[in-house]
Amino acid sequence: MDNLNLQQYFIDHNLKPTPQRLTIAKFLLSTDTHPTAEEIHKAISNELPTPISLATVYNSLEALVKVGIIKEVLTEPNKVRYDKNITNHHHFINTKTGEILDIEPYELISKELIENYLLKNPKQKFKVSNYHITFYGQVEENS
Amino acid sequence: MDNLNLQQYFIDHNLKPTPQRLTIAKFLLSTDTHPTAEEIHKAISNELPTPISLATVYNSLEALVKVGIIKEVLTEPNKVRYDKNITNHHHFINTKTGEILDIEPYELISKELIENYLLKNPKQKFKVSNYHITFYGQVEENS
DNA sequence: CTAATGTTTAGAATTATTCTAATATTAGAA
DNA sequence: TTCTAATATTAGAATAATTCTAAACATTAG
Structure with a gap:
C-alpha cells in the first residue's frame, strides 16, 4: 500500500491520517519483521520533524490494529509484537x-x-x- | 498424577518437593482452566500453613515449566497463563x-x-x- | 475566526514480573 | 540426631511494558 492509498484507507476507516500514524503504518508495511512498540519508536524517531512520544506509538498501534491494517503477535511472554496484516497468515x-x-x-x-x-x-x-x-x-x- | 508421584517426579527432575511447589503443581493439575500467577497465588494462599509470597509462585512456576509439568500459554497481551501440560495440545x-x-x-x-x-x-x-x-x-x- | 473535537505529549500511574539480599528449609554427611 | 552446604522462600525494591492523565496543539465545521 503506498502513501496515498494509506491516507485513503485511514479516511475510509474514520482515522485521521496524522504524520505519526502514517509514519508508523508505512514503517510496518515496509518490513517483514515483527517489531515491538519500543523498536518501532526507535526506528521511526528520526523520520519525523519533531520527536514522537512512546505514548503516541502505543496509541497509533492500537488505532492501526482497530482498523485492521496490522495485527498483534504474541510469541514471547509479556511482549507484544506487531505485524503488517492484510492477509490472514x-x-x-x-x-x-x-x-x-x-x-x-x-x-x-x-x-x-x-x-x-x-x-x-x-x-x-x-x-x-x-x-x-x-x-x-x-x-x-x-x- | 497424585501426591506421591508428584514428589517422585520432582525428585527425578532434581527439584526439591517443597510444600509450595507441590501445592502449586497439585492446584494446576486439578484444574482445566489456565490461570495466571496472580490467580494461582490467590487460589492456593489458604492451602498452606503460612502465606506464600507471589515471588515464590513465580519461581515455582518457572521451575515447573522447566521440568515439563506445566506450560506457558500466551493468549492475551502481557499476561502469561499456565496450563497443566504433559501432552502436547x-x-x-x-x-x-x-x-x-x-x-x-x-x-x-x-x-x-x-x-x-x-x-x-x-x-x-x-x-x-x-x-x-x-x-x-x-x-x-x-x- | 472560533468552538468543538480529536491528537499528541510528558510524565505519572499501573501491572506483571524479576531481582536482591536476608532468612529459612532441606537433604545428606558426620 | 546434629551440622553443614546448597537451595528455597520471603518482603520489598526494581524493572519493563503499557496505560492513564490532563495540558497543549492541530484540524475541521460552522
Missing part, C-alpha cells in the same frame, strides 16, 4: 534465533476438516471463525 | 467469554503435510519440531 518461529517468519495460508486445513476435528471433543460444538498456527523449528537457507 | 479460545479450552491433538495434520506445506514457501527449508494451533470461535454446549 501463520507464523514460524526459528527456535535458534527467535526470528518470526510469516507463513502464507495456502489451504493447509479446510474449515470442514477443522470442524470435524473439533467434533471429536465430545462435550461441545465449536464454531471456528479463525485459526492461527505457530510452527516451531529450524530453518536452513536454500542454496 | 492445542487451544480453542471462546471469543465471547475469553475462556480457553484444551483441544487434544488427535492427528489433525501429519508432519509430512506440514513440511510439504511449508515447502511452498520458496526461500527456506523448514524443519518443524512442533506446532500449536489456536482456534478462535464460539461454543455451543450440546444438550
Whole structure:
C-alpha cells in the first residue's frame, strides 16, 4: 500500500491520517519483521520533524490494529509484537534465533476438516471463525 | 498424577518437593482452566500453613515449566497463563467469554503435510519440531 | 475566526514480573 | 540426631511494558 492509498484507507476507516500514524503504518508495511512498540519508536524517531512520544506509538498501534491494517503477535511472554496484516497468515518461529517468519495460508486445513476435528471433543460444538498456527523449528537457507 | 508421584517426579527432575511447589503443581493439575500467577497465588494462599509470597509462585512456576509439568500459554497481551501440560495440545479460545479450552491433538495434520506445506514457501527449508494451533470461535454446549 | 473535537505529549500511574539480599528449609554427611 | 552446604522462600525494591492523565496543539465545521 503506498502513501496515498494509506491516507485513503485511514479516511475510509474514520482515522485521521496524522504524520505519526502514517509514519508508523508505512514503517510496518515496509518490513517483514515483527517489531515491538519500543523498536518501532526507535526506528521511526528520526523520520519525523519533531520527536514522537512512546505514548503516541502505543496509541497509533492500537488505532492501526482497530482498523485492521496490522495485527498483534504474541510469541514471547509479556511482549507484544506487531505485524503488517492484510492477509490472514501463520507464523514460524526459528527456535535458534527467535526470528518470526510469516507463513502464507495456502489451504493447509479446510474449515470442514477443522470442524470435524473439533467434533471429536465430545462435550461441545465449536464454531471456528479463525485459526492461527505457530510452527516451531529450524530453518536452513536454500542454496 | 497424585501426591506421591508428584514428589517422585520432582525428585527425578532434581527439584526439591517443597510444600509450595507441590501445592502449586497439585492446584494446576486439578484444574482445566489456565490461570495466571496472580490467580494461582490467590487460589492456593489458604492451602498452606503460612502465606506464600507471589515471588515464590513465580519461581515455582518457572521451575515447573522447566521440568515439563506445566506450560506457558500466551493468549492475551502481557499476561502469561499456565496450563497443566504433559501432552502436547492445542487451544480453542471462546471469543465471547475469553475462556480457553484444551483441544487434544488427535492427528489433525501429519508432519509430512506440514513440511510439504511449508515447502511452498520458496526461500527456506523448514524443519518443524512442533506446532500449536489456536482456534478462535464460539461454543455451543450440546444438550 | 472560533468552538468543538480529536491528537499528541510528558510524565505519572499501573501491572506483571524479576531481582536482591536476608532468612529459612532441606537433604545428606558426620 | 546434629551440622553443614546448597537451595528455597520471603518482603520489598526494581524493572519493563503499557496505560492513564490532563495540558497543549492541530484540524475541521460552522
